[in-house]
Amino acid sequence: MTTTATGRVAGKKALITGAAGGLGQAMGWMLARQGAKVALTDVDLAGVQALAAAINAEVPGSAFAYAHDVADEAAWAYVVEAAVADMGGLSILVNNAGIGGDLKFVETDTIENWRRVQAINIESIMLGCKHAMKHLRASAPSSIINISSVAGLAAAPGMGAYNATKAAVWMYTKTVALEAAKMDWNVRSNSVHPVFIKTPILDPFIAMAGGDEAKAHERLTRGIPLKRIGEPDDVAYCVLYLASDESKFVTGSEFKIDGGMLAQ
Ligand SMILES: NC(=O)c1ccc[n+]([C@@H]2O[C@H](COP(=O)([O-])OP(=O)(O)OC[C@H]3O[C@@H](n4cnc5c(N)ncnc54)[C@H](O)[C@@H]3O)[C@@H](O)[C@H]2O)c1
Known part of the structure; x- marks a missing residue:
């Protein structure tokens, strides 16, 4: 017997990076419970495998797990193709994996810390959009959701590398949104900016x-x-809206999930 998925993202196929814990885990549950298939990726393979098993126990056949270092282009090429094959397409890309990096000040930062944060927080997003785009186009209407931070919109001492990468995520998201709109691909691109x-x-x-x-x-x-x-679901609900066709007229935008912080 075949069952037809119901929910706000029924029939969607989502790839979520950094899904072994934290926000990515909450997004995996949220999208699967709302009818999407989810490809859960992380450097922590055991973590995403455990999550996929738990989700599949509740929503059979909906979750898949992959080992994935988002800073590695070859890994992106492999994981995107594997996820497309397993899910039957790709219509949602959530670039969630990210690190805080070390707390470093102008004179004490190291190029190693700086480059590590750049590679994982922003180069990963360029690679993800690049390798996923042809599949997102094929499965349109599609949605790219890039997880930035309030730290991409407002700076803080000691967070130079993190601030710079999250600001870059914010702007790169808009470039992708405008390119996709210009080409009539029906692929939207938005960023999400959580506080703590x-x-x-x-x-x-x-x-x-x-x-x-x-x-x-x-x-x-x-x-x-x-x-x-905040709680992880505070962010996951925003991702759910952006992943669904409810947000079909929303692209190139930023969504603050910050308890009012940047309203001050
Ligand atoms: N939690 C917050 O307070 C907060 C606030 C603003 C923005 N964010 C952003 O939200 C995103 C998720 O953060 P979180 O709070 O869930 O963090 P987390 O540390 O709980 O989870 C991050 C996940 O990313 C994975 N990861 C790390 N490096 C990776 C790599 N190279 N390739 C693939 N996966 C990798 C980790 O294994 C982990 O499962 C990040 O981009 C973060 O910057 C978080």
């Missing part, structure tokens, strides 16, 4: 607070009008 969300990426802030999570969260929320850090 409760995932392992915040672990260095907890370490700086001597391991005291409540103290770290209190410090992190000082600039947030809604006075809390």
Whole structure:
């Protein structure tokens, strides 16, 4: 018996990078529960395999897992083709994988830290868009969702490499949106800009607070009008909207998920 998927992204085929944990994991659950097939990729293969198994236990046949270093072009070429073969196409690309990098100031930053953050946070997105585009075009209407940060719109001391990459993600997203529109490909491209969300990426802030999570969260929320850090689903719901055809007239835009922080 064949079953027809229902939900806000029924019939869509999504590739999500950095899906073993944090935001990517929440997006995987969200899109699968709303009817999409999901290709979950990460350097942590065991992590995405475990997630795919859990999702498939609830939504049979919907999730696939791949080992994938997003800084590696050959890996992109392989993973995109494998995901297209397994899912029967590709209509959503979520470029989510990213790292915070080391906290470094102008005079103490190292070129190794700088290049590592560039490779994983922004070069990956160029590679992903490049290798996925022909499939996104073939499966249109399609949607590219690039995970930037409030740090791409506002700077902070010690975060030079991260700020620079996330600002580049913001602008590159617009270039892709305009190229796709000019070519009538029906492929949209938008960026998402979260503030602090409760995932392992915040672990260095907890370490700086001597391991005291409540103290770290209190410090992190000082600039947030809604006075809390976010939950992964706060971002996943935005990704769901952008992945669905509900956002069919939205491209080249940025979406802040920041508890009001940048309204100040
Ligand atoms: N959580 C936040 O507070 C926050 C805020 C703003 C933006 N973001 C952005 O959201 C995205 C996801 O962050 P998160 O909070 O879920 O982080 P996380 O550290 O919890 O998860 C990141 C995932 O990316 C994977 N990854 C790391 N390097 C990789 C590589 N080279 N190739 C493939 N996968 C790789 C990790 O294994 C991990 O599963 C990142 O781009 C991050 O910059 C997060």
